[in-house]
Amino acid sequence: MRFIDRSVDRLAMAEEKSIEEELSFPILLAERIRKAVDEAELFKVECGEVGKQVDRLSQMLRSVVRFATSTPSLYERSLRRIVADVSKNLERALTLVRKCKHSGVLRRVVNITSATDFRKALNHLDASVSDMKWLLSIFDSVASGGIVYSLPPIASNDPILSWVWSYVAFIQMGPLPDRIEAANSLASLALDNDRNKKIIVEESGVPPLLKLLKESGSPEAQIAAATALLNLATDQERVHIIAAELGIPMIVQVLIESPMRVQIWVANLVSKMAEHDPVAQEEFARENAIRPLVSLLSIDVVLDEPKPVDVKPSIHTIVENHMQMEKKQSTATTQKQNRSSHSRSSSSSSVYYPDAFGRYGHHRKDRENEKPEVKLELKISCAMALWMLSRGSVSNSRMITETKGLLCLAKLIEKEQGEVQHHCLMTVMEITAAAELNADLRRAAFKTNSPPAKAVVEQLLRVIGEVNNSPSLQIAAIKSIGSLARTFPARETRVIGPLVVQLGNKNVDVAAAAAIALGKFACPENFLCVEHSKAIIEFDGVPPLMKLLRANEVAQFHGLTLLCYLALHVGNSEALERARALTALEGAVRLVAAQNPSLKELIAKALYHLEVYQSGIHSHRQTYEP
Template sequence: MDSDDKRIEDQLSHPILLSDRLRSAVLEAHSFKTECAEVAKQVDRLAQMLRIAVRFATATPAVYERPIRRVVAEVSKNFERALTLVRKCKHQSALRRVMAITSVTDFRKLFNLLDASVGDMKWLLTIFECNGGGIVLSLPPIASNDPIIAWVWSSIASIQMGQLPDRIEGTNELASLAADNERNKNIIVEEGGIPPLLKLLKEGPSPEAKIAAIKALYTLANDTNRVSTIVQEHGVPIIVQALANSPMLVQTQAASLVARMTMHDPLAQEDFARENVIRPLVVTLLSFETFMDEMCRQSIHSIVQINRNLEKKTLDKTMEQNPNAKTNALSNMEGGIRAGNSRKERGNERPEVKHKLKITCAEALWLLAKGSVSNSRRICETKGLLCMAKMVEKEEGELQMNCLMCITEITAAAESNADLRRAAFKTNSPAAKAVVDQMLRLINDLDDPALQIPAIRSIGSLARTFPARETRVIGPLVVKLGSRHVDVAAEAAISLGKFVCPENFLCMEHSRTVIEFNGVPLVLKLLRENEKSQMYGVILLCYLALHAGSSEIVDQARVLTVLEGADRTMITLHPELKELVGKAISHLNLYHAGMGIHSKGHLGLP
């Protein structure tokens, strides 16, 4: 059986049994009696320490086992070496004494090893005697080549076995070690640092304790493997519970942790969704008074009731699969109710605390929506989309950007999923109208590429939701084809391409609208920019040629000549465009051939 699979009492009892055998072997020694007697003294001292360790381990409810197992395994190894050496000193025949040569040097090496074990056991008992209270700064010999391991052990022992002040101190020390480098983070995880941090987050009686635990977990959660460890240790429901049921300062840190874990591990994104983390995030945003009068005149009570109904549906579906789902879901529902009833308490918080909470909640929702149709749908169902649009309108800086990026991810999900598109972006939907209005405002009124590019992208993702008469969204995109910011112009070309591509049922009508807004000259200008803008400019030009090639503007702009030139240059760089460019050229040639025949007939030529 592997030593990590044994009970800690069994692992401690093994070297104690070895010490009894060693004493018997010392009594039977006939050579090197003085050295053997010294071995017996050291072994007795270590055996006494081991018995004290057994009492501590059995009496402590949540003993931190990792350093015990490492130290005791080393002690056992040294006892086995000692037993082998002492047995060689037993009375034997002359031939056996010659074959088993023993020297004083062998005993000196053994004494050094036993001295090291004594130092290790002293250090271990110091941790137990303090009951995890405070960081032990001394180094045991076992960690002499790697002091970090001893500091990690001491910090984790404080978190797991200490009183509340010591647990907080140990957590802060662990976070400080983790912040130094990636190796320290991996050591903390390997030495079992995640479970006590999660326990402190779950059971911590004060906001300070919860915040310390979350900050330490946040520092560790910048790697897929470490995030997976947090998930495997059942950290997701604990984090969601802290987000739903805690004061605002704790909620802020918890939302940041959700965002960080989601960013680094897609499986964590799914686990958070299963634990219904979106509901407390949205409810928290909706609970701020800034938007209460504008949320379709719904009170926070009615919004929470919507979420409770959604929660009940989810609970009914998951109860059969997970017996613990009911407890987790009911806990989250209660947290949502408390969030809805805490407006008076929130009013007493400092403005900067409220603002930071909104920023972190919006960031978490953005990363939860990223690449996920189901999460995007859930955000829309909980009125999160309308909330995001209102914040884009009212806020600035990081909060506005996080909300905008969340909208961009939701619209991208809607582009790939017709059901979500029809449900969330119906023409008469207040949320859909608010989103489009704000995206157009960012495109028309601002000159900030960081805001314009996601806004343009969102409009493009919704291209299939706009009727032919909705020309107000195409005009601004056409204007941005001529933007002095090349990336903005390229994004406008990409979005317009979604309006006029064959997959869009209204591609013919949209193509004529783009041409009417004088889009062709701007596309031709875009072809003189960088490679990215050239590629998307050619794609857009091909679609316009295919769907509105009969336009005089297309003819006058010599689009055919431009595409023939592109056929010789762009195809080399982008072979995937060969078929599309070829179709556009053939279509324009066919049209011009028809025009030529018509002209000849009109002039009376044969």
């Protein structure tokens, strides 16, 4: 059983040398051993056996040198590890044979050389010979075809290591069919467990996979590479390594230029990397991954916005239009040709972005003739990628809204079902959450008169009201409306009604989400909190709200918060009085006293307001000063 030195420091030192320098050292050792064997006076037979093995190793090392110097894309990781181990065993053999040079009694006593020492040395050399045979078999197979699945002694304790070496070597140096097979095998290994993923990355598996991903002439090769990278990119550290190899701009380029079935896997890779690493998430946006994703998502979707009502243009608009006039005139002919081609191809074809798709026009016909199930899978992948890119990122959410992303998402939420609808809705939820935190994004993307914003809101309200068989979709839509609470004017009461209805939903999670969203309309930070509070009461929101107070702890907390806001802003409401809101809050203040001091304070303020308006009825009760 042999030990594999995995020391990072030693490996780093080894890789500072060229491969020729690495190979010249054991060859020099072999020559020194041959000379020492010739000079040996003790254990001459044993020394002769050592010399034979060393000669075999020397010949193999020279064969490796010839292959290494003639191969432009050499996989060095396994070669360096094996050669380092061979050098270590040759050094041991040299030390042993040199002890046999003099025959003096004192020399023999001091050195304590025995037949056992030679057996150990020969065993080590035998193992090195087997390792070198395995290495040469890899090189021979790369040239002739056929992946090697044998196990070298150096990896006897860890068979996965030899498989990884073999697969990576073929991905980097082999003919295309073997490269595809090896990439698929590597993808399967990576899928098994995290340890395999770690070994693949440590043994330099990422660079050849990225190189294979660029094989534009072979979709099968690109899919195999993308699948392997996808299975590796399951934690932040490995995503960092892919990014450090300049993988992100390469991935975006492949996303733009590849046929549709490759784009599916590449979009999945974008999703996975963005999901696990915020740095990669932002880097994809800097490399302009968002625009082609939106364009691919809009396949077979008409993105023509409704024409706005004619209004008197502002000075700013006039100046801006004037500045853009020359640019529009210079591109008018090209746009006319594009529109003509677009109308001839299909009346329902998607709006493609010239900067995203102009570079791979040779794939456009293939996309138009692609099977519907492939297009659907691409939409699922692109929607998922946009979701992961927008998650928690204001800048990426802004980029999506600056394309026709919002309108595209609204259209797909309307017409699609299943994963496409879900992923698009989750993307909208992330964008609206970012808009809630960023006033500039909120004002730019969700203006009252913005057609994309209107389309999104219409679909959110439709999902809230009609999609009763999917609580997860309803919750996402409810959260999105709540995030936009500050964008709705007082007259826009139509968004309040559907939320109030969901306060009485049998699913407690949906009802709690509705309470949270309505709380954002009624909270004091909302400039129109009084008007929105009145609307909630007018839509008969108090009875289901009081019922929610008897649900689980989470729902009760959000229900109490909303009830307090209503009491603060519309304390004189008869609906609150009929529902005995004052009594409910008095009971609640004792329950939350120890658990939530901030809610206790809010309840105290609400009680004070209610008692002011209802003092005649509740004069016997204790007054709670805020």
